[in-house]
Each structure stands twice: as structure tokens, then as C-alpha cells.
Amino acid sequence: MTARHCSQCGSRMVLSMIDLRQREQCPACGFIAWRNPAPVAMAMIEHEQQLVLIRRRDPPLAGYWAPPAGYVETGESVPEAVIREAREECGLEIMLDSLTDVYSRADIEVLIVAYRTRSIGGHLIAGDDASEVGLFARGQLPAQPAPVDGTAMDCWLHEVILDVTAPWQRIDNQ
Known part of the structure; x- marks a missing residue:
């Protein structure tokens, strides 16, 4: 009961x-x-030919570098949430280019919808959920070991971050 x-x-x-x-x-x-899982919108933002990552201030994965992301709110679409989260977490206005992937796991209560985007305005600044914001060139992403004592959510989110940033791990990817 x-x-x-x-x-x-x-x-x-x-x-x-x-x-x-x-x-x-x-x-x-x-x-x-x-x-039902709560939808989360994630923005893979290209800004000045580099990838925008925020250092997460709060769990899950506090202290790790990740693309800006957050819950889709009632009254907005997933694409609208991607745009809002980018503005709130890193100060950039963005344009969506394409859907990257949708991530889910049976034991996790969120569903992540990741988009490839590019900046079209704004000023890069760490926002509400970020302790700092960084720009990373291809092949220059920070090394981030898997969380040792993390929750299931921490471990899964780490896997998602590795997957969505994989194209940026290689220098030869255009």
C-alpha cells in the first residue's frame, strides 16, 4: 500500500x-x-564553432559539464522548452537544427529529448542551474569519469551526455 x-x-x-x-x-x-516520465528538453548548442556546456550546479550530476537542459513545462512544446532552457542556463538565443535523439530508461522517471541547435543571439553567461558556462572545441571536451557513488539517474545521465557529445569528441567530425 x-x-x-x-x-x-x-x-x-x-x-x-x-x-x-x-x-x-x-x-x-x-x-x-x-x-509517466517527465519530458526534459536538451540543447546541443553550437556557438562560435564550439559546443556550449554548463557546469551543473544541482543534482543530478552536480559539478559535471552537460548541455543545457530542463523540464518541459505545461503550456509549452518541447522545442519551446529547448529554447527557454538555453536562454535560462547560458544566456543564448538559439535556433533548432535537428532532433538528435530521444533517451529513456524504464527505471528512470524522465525522458530526454535532445536537439542540435545553434546560437543566433544573446550573451554567454552562466544562468539559473549553472555554476559556470564553457565553450569547447571539437576534440577538446572535458574528461568526465562515470560517477562512482551516483544514483541510477546520475549514471544514466552521464551515459546520455557521453552519447550526445560523442560527435564533439572527434576532431574530424564536421
């Missing part, structure tokens, strides 16, 4: 087998609390 209460009628939720999965359900009104 869980300690959560139904958002519809206030009764205590219970775990029920629904569609072959354990889900929280209200025994009084039948409401099912569907657990």
Missing part, C-alpha cells in the same frame, strides 16, 4: 494489478494514478 491519497476523492490509494503492472488506484472512485 502507499501513503498517497486520491486527487479526485481523497481516499487512500492502493496498489492494484492493472494492465499487467502494479499501479496506484483509488478503491473508492476507481481513479488510476498513471506514472
